[in-house]
Amino acid sequence: MGTPRFGHVGSYLPGDTFRSRLELRLAGMHTPVRAGIAGSQHTGAESIVLSQVYEDDVFGEDEIIYTGQGGRDAKTGQQVSDQTLNDRNLALLKSAETGLPVRVLRKVHDEATAAEVFRYEGLYRVVGSAYGPGRSGFGVWRFRLVPVAA
Template sequence: MSDIFFGTPVGVREGQCFNSRMELIEADLHRYTVHGIDGNGKEGASAIVLSDGYEDDEDFGDYIIYTGHGGNDTNTKKQVEHQSWEASGNKGLVISQQRNLPVRVIRGFKHKSALSPQSGYKYGGLYRVVDHWEERGKSGYLICRFKLVKEEILDKDNEKSVKEGAMVLLETPGKEPKWFCIGVDAPKAQKISSTSKMASLLNNKRVGDSIDFGNGFKILEIRKYLS
């Protein structure tokens, strides 16, 4: 298995800026220095970078019409040949739609958007792929297109509860808050067995609730995690 994971890394917040692609790698936001799509045709795509690489990209903030990869002249940013659904990144985004996987969106300083940073890169949060299709782009070639919508827009239930696979930020009296994950190996979080007493006490609890375990824990934040 690869080291791909889906969701927001622990310690990273939406709107946070990074100076370079290497800093994105170090923060576990994106694994590549050049590719726009972080993913593959088996597990899905976990992140995309918007950086003025394709002339047909459209960014509306809460939703994005994204162009897949392939057939692009890196100097002119124009298509010079058709794109293929068999390309790993394009296939990965299709899988992310089919499995309803979250996709991290990162905007680069070259991307033409009011949401882009003046320099470096900015993390835009989690989106979901809700549609994909093929059309003829501005340069006349067939391109793979994806519609991504911000997760908060799709998820009307802001009062999320703890489920297996979740990451939970817990606070105990006199100690710093700490991330835990239930039944998964999430980066920078302590794993709790899904069959443990602690996991049973946390199940279906919401932000602000407390559990009577050890010295007691209060739930500060809940995040989805899909490995």
């Protein structure tokens, strides 16, 4: 594990797209190939990916409600158990504490290529968190993120 990178990476700007999770990793935008949260409980979250797999995620113009990691069935994608305060969820709590920016990437449909891509949405701050029942009835962590003012 290398030195954490908070903020923008290289010359990448919001709106830039990446064809795969591997491309995100190679660019240094988001290092885990599968996990949606990059970071640790000690340093905070460097980046998150909204991949349209957690039913409680909400992406809005003024805020994001991001569901923490865990409790999903690997085959069906359904929430089947309560989430815990694992290292990745603690990373987002640490980010709320430190105020360091989190890179947000989101899986979207690219009209030009008719493919799913990952778009860099920009820098956000974690400004709140809550634990409670999600749509499936299981306990989930929800993190509120707002855009960093330019």
